[in-house]
Amino acid sequence: MSFQERRAIVSLISSILITAAYSAYMIQRYPEASPYSIEVFRFWGAFFLILIPVSIVAKIVIYIVFYIVNTIATREEEPSITDERDKLIELKATTRSLYVFMFGFLLAMGSLVVDMQPSVMFIILIGSGIASEMVSDISQFYFYRRGV
Amino acid sequence: MGKSPVSNNIRKLRFEHDEMTQQQLAEKVGVTRQTIVAIEKGDYSPSLELAFRIARVFGTPLEAVFSFDEKN
Numbered sequence: 001m002s003f004q005e006r007r008a009i010v011s012l013i014s015s016i017l018i019t020a021a022y023s024a025y026m027i028q029r030y031p032e033a034s035p036y037s038i039e040v041f042r043f044w045g046a047f048f049l050i051l052i053p054v055s056i057v058a059k060i061v062i063y064i065v066f067y068i069v070n071t072i073a074t075r076e077e078e079p080s081i082t083d084e085r086d087k088l089i090e091l092k093a094t095t096r097s098l099y100v101f102m103f104g105f106l107l108a109m110g111s112l113v114v115d116m117q118p119s120v121m122f123i124i125l126i127g128s129g130i131a132s133e134m135v136s137d138i139s140q141f142y143f144y145r146r147g148v
Numbered sequence: 149m150g151k152s153p154v155s156n157n158i159r160k161l162r163f164e165h166d167e168m169t170q171q172q173l174a175e176k177v178g179v180t181r182q183t184i185v186a187i188e189k190g191d192y193s194p195s196l197e198l199a200f201r202i203a204r205v206f207g208t209p210l211e212a213v214f215s216f217d218e219k220n
Contacts (some may be wrong), residue, residue: 001183024155083179084195144182147152147191 003078004086004144006070014062018055019130026050029083035117044122051126070100073117089143104128153194156214160187161206177201 026047031039056103067078079086162168177184177198179184186192186204194202203213 004182011166079180079182081178081180084198085179085183085192147186147189 002144003070003074003076004089007060007139008141008144010066011059012134012141014059015055015133015137018058019051021128022051022054023126030068035119040119044119047122069089070142076109085148089140092143092148093139096139097132097139100134100135101128106132112113151201152190154193155217157186158186158202161208161213162190173202173205176205176218183203208213 030044031043032035033039041052104124105128108121108128111120111124112118150165158173162170163171166174170188174181174184178201179198183192187194199210199214203210206213
């Protein structure tokens with residue numbers, strides 16, 4: 001298995017773990033108020049705003065650990081350049097990922113149209129965010145393994 | 149993904165050039181070793197620019213390195 005394939009798997013697992021752990025922690029702080037109250041909107045605003053830096057920092061730490069463990073285990077250093085194949089694979093993976101998020105976004109807006117609670121819209125947005133990341137990582141793994 | 153219709157003689161040419169390693173060829177043309185592996189296996193069709201670079205390393209015309217087979 002190449003370095004890029006291992007990196008895609010690590011990224012996939014870390015995305016799932018970070019979002020799951022963060023959601024489990026934050027859900028305990030969900031305000032006991034009316035679904036349409038300002039507290040609920042403030043909660044979801046904070047949820048998204050804090051998730052971004054938490055996710056970035058956690059991924060940086062996980063990648064550093066991965067690079068160290070990978071170098072020790074395989075004696076293979078990470079590729080120092082990103083070549084045309086890497087860029088093409090990233091582009092294809094990002095395209096698929098955006099399609100998934102776009103579908104999730106439309107679904108989230110649809111939930112408002114059919115009079116669902118605002119929390120449902122936010123949960124769909126989070127779900128589509130993690131789904132799009134997963135599709136990106138799985139696509140990268142697939143293209144590196146099966147060819148592009 | 150199916151095999152690319154572009155086939156190549158890179159492995160043979162490497163052997164004929166002092167058994168050049170995939171890593172050495174990758175460094176000469178400015179890509180990763182994995183990309184050379186993918187090209188040799190037919191899993192990736194390189195850009196025209198990269199194809200010319202590879203041919204130049206071996207000092208041969210492009211047609212001597214790559215060939216196109218529509219049946220694939």
